[in-house]
Amino acid sequence: MVHPLEKTSGGQIVRGLFIGRFQPFHNGHLEVIKEMASEVDKLILVVGSAQESHTFEDPFTAGERHLMMSESLEANEILNYYIIPIMDINRYKVWVAHVRSLVPPFDVIFTNNELTSTLFAEAGVEVRRPKLYDRSKYSGKEVRRRMALDEDWHSLVPAPAAKVIEDIGGVRRIKTLSGGKA
DSSP, rough: OOOOOOOSSSSOOOEEEEEOOOOOEEEHHHHHHHHHHHHHEEEEEEOOOOOOOOSSSSOOHEEEEEEEEHHEEEEEHSEEEEEEEEEOOOOHHHHHHHHHHHHHSSSEEOOOOOHHHHHHHHHHHHEEOOOOOOOTTSSSHHHHHHHHHHOOOOGGOOHHHHHHHHHHHHHHHHHHTTTTTO
16 A cells, blocks of 8 residues: 555655745755655645735745746756745635645645644645754745845855845845845
8 A cells, every 4th residue: 555645656646735935945945845845746836925025024026936946946856846826815714725726636735834734634634744954044034134134145045046046136135125134
């Protein structure tokens, strides 16, 4: 018998779902995605809060985050994914249905967020908690803080994501949005 999260060789395609803001995409995201992508046939990566950009908490557009992710994943030979931006609706009772209406069918959600876990579990979806990678260092908040203060941030993000950030003037944007405070 095949474990539900093991890849199948000829039967049903197993799809996993992972939701994040990816503000910006960093090495912690990359490591957890590597692990999840090895457990499923297809990994659906949802760029959450897709409508948000140009604030210190959410500086990058959905398209910029998509580019950071796709460039980084392809450079790491992770090819079994879809990236789908989804806007917030701020109505938790219908949020799972909203997500389901916008993504391919999926069998499991990977999350460490308690609200997301509760909502999807209540909807009958299997919830798996991926390993976190040095969360004190690998967080979007820490990367943005370092950018705003001219500290080393390159070591926290995959090189392709850093290139996207540099190409779009992302550090300048974050410094402007921080107002000199981080």
